[in-house]
Amino acid sequence: MRILVVEDEPHLAAQLRQALTDAGYAVDHAGNGREGWQMGGVQAYDAVVLDLGLPELDGLSVLRRWRAEGVHAPVLILTARDQWHEKVAGIDAGADDYLTKPFHTEELLARVRALIRRAQGLASPVLHGGPVALDTRSGRVTLDGHALVLTSHEYKVLAYLMHRPNAVVSRSELNEHIYAQDFDRDSNTIEVFVARLRKKLPAGLIETVRGLGYRLVAPP
Amino acid sequence: MSPGRRVTSLRLRLLALTGLGVALALLMAGMVISGLFRDALLRQFQSGLEQQLDQLIARVNFDAQGRPQLDDQSLSDPRWQKPYSGLYWQINSADQVVVLRSRSLWDASLANAPDLLSDGALHVHGGVGPRGTSLLVLERVVRPEEMPDLRWRLLVAGDTQAVDDAVTRIRGMLMLALGVLLVLLLLAGWAQVALGLAPLRALQQALTDVRQGRERQIRGPVPQEVQPLVDGFNAVLARNAEVIERARQQAGNLAHAVKTPLAVLAQAAQAAQRRAPSSGPEATADRVLPDLVIEQVALARRQVDWHLARARAAGAHGVAGQRVGVALVLRDLLRVMDKVHAGRALELRCHPVGGDIAFAGEAQDLQEMLGNLLDNACKWARAVVEIDVVLLADAAAPSLEVTIQDDGPGIPPEQRMEALARGGRVDESVPGSGLGLAIVDDLARLYGGALDLDTSPLGGLRARIRLPAMI
Numbered sequence: 001m002r003i004l005v006v007e008d009e010p011h012l013a014a015q016l017r018q019a020l021t022d023a024g025y026a027v028d029h030a031g032n033g034r035e036g037w038q039m040g041g042v043q044a045y046d047a048v049v050l051d052l053g054l055p056e057l058d059g060l061s062v063l064r065r066w067r068a069e070g071v072h073a074p075v076l077i078l079t080a081r082d083q084w085h086e087k088v089a090g091i092d093a094g095a096d097d098y099l100t101k102p103f104h105t106e107e108l109l110a111r112v113r114a115l116i117r118r119a120q121g122l123a124s125p126v127l128h129g130g131p132v133a134l135d136t137r138s139g140r141v142t143l144d145g146h147a148l149v150l151t152s153h154e155y156k157v158l159a160y161l162m163h164r165p166n167a168v169v170s171r172s173e174l175n176e177h178i179y180a181q182d183f184d185r186d187s188n189t190i191e192v193f194v195a196r197l198r199k200k201l202p203a204g205l206i207e208t209v210r211g212l213g214y215r216l217v218a219p220p
Numbered sequence: 221m222s223p224g225r226r227v228t229s230l231r232l233r234l235l236a237l238t239g240l241g242v243a244l245a246l247l248m249a250g251m252v253i254s255g256l257f258r259d260a261l262l263r264q265f266q267s268g269l270e271q272q273l274d275q276l277i278a279r280v281n282f283d284a285q286g287r288p289q290l291d292d293q294s295l296s297d298p299r300w301q302k303p304y305s306g307l308y309w310q311i312n313s314a315d316q317v318v319v320l321r322s323r324s325l326w327d328a329s330l331a332n333a334p335d336l337l338s339d340g341a342l343h344v345h346g347g348v349g350p351r352g353t354s355l356l357v358l359e360r361v362v363r364p365e366e367m368p369d370l371r372w373r374l375l376v377a378g379d380t381q382a383v384d385d386a387v388t389r390i391r392g393m394l395m396l397a398l399g400v401l402l403v404l405l406l407l408a409g410w411a412q413v414a415l416g417l418a419p420l421r422a423l424q425q426a427l428t429d430v431r432q433g434r435e436r437q438i439r440g441p442v443p444q445e446v447q448p449l450v451d452g453f454n455a456v457l458a459r460n461a462e463v464i465e466r467a468r469q470q471a472g473n474l475a476h477a478v479k480t481p482l483a484v485l486a487q488a489a490q491a492a493q494r495r496a497p498s499s500g501p502e503a504t505a506d507r508v509l510p511d512l513v514i515e516q517v518a519l520a521r522r523q524v525d526w527h528l529a530r531a532r533a534a535g536a537h538g539v540a541g542q543r544v545g546v547a548l549v550l551r552d553l554l555r556v557m558d559k560v561h562a563g564r565a566l567e568l569r570c571h572p573v574g575g576d577i578a579f580a581g582e583a584q585d586l587q588e589m590l591g592n593l594l595d596n597a598c599k600w601a602r603a604v605v606e607i608d609v610v611l612l613a614d615a616a617a618p619s620l621e622v623t624i625q626d627d628g629p630g631i632p633p634e635q636r637m638e639a640l641a642r643g644g645r646v647d648e649s650v651p652g653s654g655l656g657l658a659i660v661d662d663l664a665r666l667y668g669g670a671l672d673l674d675t676s677p678l679g680g681l682r683a684r685i686r687l688p689a690m691i
Contacts, residue, residue, distance in 0.1 A: 009480050015487035053476050080479035082525060083472065084591035085584050088552045097560050102483035102517055105490045118563045 001046040001116060001160060002026040002177045006036030006062065007078070008054050016049060019105045020112070024139055024155055026180040033057030039181075040066050040073065046163075046177060047115050048075045049108070052090065060093045067094035074115035078103075113137060120163045127162040129218040130205055134162050148200060153178065157193045161206065161216040170213035230420070231413055238409035246398045246405075254394055258387045262356070265383050266344065269358045272297070273342075273376040276309055280374065282364035288372050292323055300324055304350050306379030314371040325350060330357060330375050339363075353379050419443045423450065436461065468584070471528045478524050482517050489513035529588065529659045530666075543690040544583040546609050546620060547573040553591050554607075561598045568598075570607040577611050577620055580690040581667050589663050592656040593624045593683050600628030604678055611689060619669065620689040625676035636673045660685065 003025045007013040013029055020027045028043070030036035033054035040048060040062070052059035063075060074096040079086055082100040090098055096118070097111050113125065113136045127134045131144045139155065141148045150158065156178040161169060171190050194214060198206055207215050281289045288311050292300060299305035303326040310321040316332040328350035333343065343359035355377040362372045419442055429435040437454045489510040496506035554568055579586045597605045608623045631639055640661045660683075661671040669687040676682035 009484065011484040012480060012487060015484065015491065018491065019487070053480075078483075080476035080483075082475060082479075082528075083584060084553065084556075084587040086472075087591070088556055088587070091556045091559050092552075095559075096562075101479040102486040102521055105487060105494075114563050 001156065001163070002028065002043070002180065003112065004028050004030065004036065004040055004043070004045045004048045004073075006030045006033065006040075006048065006054065006059070007051045008032055009051075012051075016108070019109065020049075023109050023112075024152060024159070025112075026156070026178055028181045033059065033062045037062045037065055040071055041069055043176065043181070045073045046119070047112050048073050049078060049112065050075050050095070051078045052086070053080060060089060063090070063093040063095060072119075074119040076108075076111050076115055110137070116163065122163065127159075127165075129162050129165060129216050131202060132158075132162075132205065134159060143201065150197075150200065153189075153193050154197050154200075157190070158197055158201075161214065162218075165216055165218035168209050168212050168215050173213065231417055234413045234416075235410060238413070239406055242402060242405045242409065246402050250391075250394055250398050254387065254391045257390050258383070261383045261386055262380070265378060265380065266356060266358070269356060269376050269378045270342070272307070272309075272378075273358050273360060273374065276376060277360065277362055277374060280311070280362060280372075282366070282370075286364040286367040286370040288320060288362070288364075288374075290320055306349070306353075306381065308349075308355075308375075308377045310375045310377075312373040312375065314373065316373070319372065330355070330377050332373075333357070333359065347377055349377070349379055353381050354384075356380050419446065430457065467531070471531050475524060475528055479521065482520055482524075485513055486517045489517065526659065526662075530662060542581050542583075544579045544581065544586050545575060546577045546579055546586070546622070547575055549579075549583065549586050549590060550607065550609070553587065553594050556591075557594055557598050557605075564598075565603070566598055566601055567604045568607070569604060571609070573609045574611070577609055578690040579620065580688040585663055585667070586687070589660045589685060589687075590622060590624075592660045593622075593685065596656050597624050597626040597628070597681070597683070600630075600680060601626035602628055602680075606676075606678060612686070618689040618691045619686050621684055621686045623682065623684045625678050625682035626680040627676070627678040628680035630675055630680040631673060633675075639673065640671070657683075 001024070003020055005013060005016045005020065005027055007016060007029070008031055010031070013031065017027045017029055025046075028039060028045075030039050034056040036050065036054065037057055050059050050063060054062070057065075059077060063077070066073075066075075075094065077090045077095045077098045078101060079090065079098055080101045087098050096115055099108060099111055117125065117136065125136050127136065132148075133142045133145075134140075135142075136159070141150055141155065141158065157174060160174060160177050174190050194206060205217060207217055209215055275295070276290065279290060279294055281291075283289055290309075290311070295301075297307065299307035300309065300322045302324055305324045308322050308325045308330060310325065310330045311319045312332060313319055318329045321329055331347050333345050333347075335343075339361055341360070343357075345357050345359070347355040347357040349355045357375055357377040359373055359375045362374050364370055422440060423438065423442055423446060426435065426438045426440055430438060437457055438450050442450050493507060493510040493514070496510065550570065550573060554570060557566075557568060594605070594607070604627045606623075606625050610621050610623075612619045612621055639657045657671070657673070664671045664685055664687060667687055669685060672684045672686075674682050674684075
């Protein structure tokens, strides 16, 4: 899951980045509105944390531009003003949720998790794929009720696939959603992670669609 | 009615002035016209008398002693013969002794003017007739040709009663005509005042609209004489709104300026808290500072929220002419709730709100109050939040009541006071500044309303907020 944080205050940006990275997300950061708008338009993010008070282009304008351009990523707006008219304006501009500063890290993470889940049309915070269950809140993965130990990259790949059950996910899409922008990527490593995951999971859960990518087969 | 009302009524002043002016003008016109008329009649009457006098002079004969003689029968006008007919003649000697007189004088005689007459001059003067009527008397001196030293005064007098009657009759008709004219002119004056002042009436309506919040500025065409006044008033209104908007903006900026550093502090403290060992001898020591920072940040946030909400509300309160449709504000907020709580399958039951139900106050304040109540209800509700708005009929102080209830756990009666207390939080485990209900209560009080908390038939909290309404 790849997240864009648009926040101009460097300390807060660093903290958000740290907290989200710790929670297992790949995080990109934009320090002003214009940069944020451009990044959000180029890369398909799974969620965006957008501060409203931004230099160069304010948050609401960024949001309106994205929505006008067809960027559908769920957006959580951060506002310091804590006034309802601003919240209404934010939601009307296309935001999916808001959070007022200062906030608890746990609350931010919970909101982001819920946004990503809702965007995929999933109601429960615990995702199921056959005998495998992934709790998005704790990051715990179980197989038939037993805890499964995964590395962080394995977890990211599995979480992304489980958010899109039965959909074909290309290698490059996986690449884009589990690495942050400044990470030195190697598309072959995706195959390595998938191979490792297959060893830990029941056979046939992740199938290869030749020439297209991978699919997590979840029995209904 | 205020003491200054009579003086300041433009309508009355204009009407009184017009009425007075018109009445005076008509009165003078009446007097002048009737005077001119009387003069004309008298002149005509006099010229008639002059003819009579000339006729008489032509018929006067003198005997050997030079005494005048006049044969009554030779005069054609029968009035000379008829007693007191109103037409008389008389001949006096130079020393004013009556020598001859007309039959119509009967036993009376014409009073003499105590003066001397030059030869040939026509003397005109008034006199009193046999029956006390007023007369116009014409006099001329005649002399027999043979004895030029003898002078006789020949008088002709006509009763002016007929002239006076005519004048009186004319004056009556004139009065009637002028009276009708006065009434017509007064009506025209009234219409003029009414039409002239009509724009002021429109202005009054525009002002009422502003006061009742239907308009922010005085609109519509106004006479150019009043335009500077309206412009000035609009400028004051705009400036007022601008000052409040700027104060709000500054409050918002302050919030932004303070809360971002607070957010940084809180994040840092929470990170430190997570890193601190959960047990062992250092655990307590390592947690002291983060705990303190988190606690103080929360406190600071509450203080900032509290004072900002108060400053905003106090700024807006007392600004005339505010009117906010409750239905509109609710619709906006419900849209937010729908989206923010989309993952929870909440049912937001909103009874239809009449479009005419309006809050007499600032839009953002209403948004703040209803937003906090709704957010609170949605946060705690299990499945249902119910919203109802009613207008409380009270002509003196119209008010509206918004009821927002949920099927959540509610607040036990003993904790309700605490929830309304400044910074009180009934449950610290659910995120929020814990000020929501207290700010709502405070704002409602500022507007002279009230917030009541009790138990909903749905099982959770029922919040009822009463606010001033604008009819």
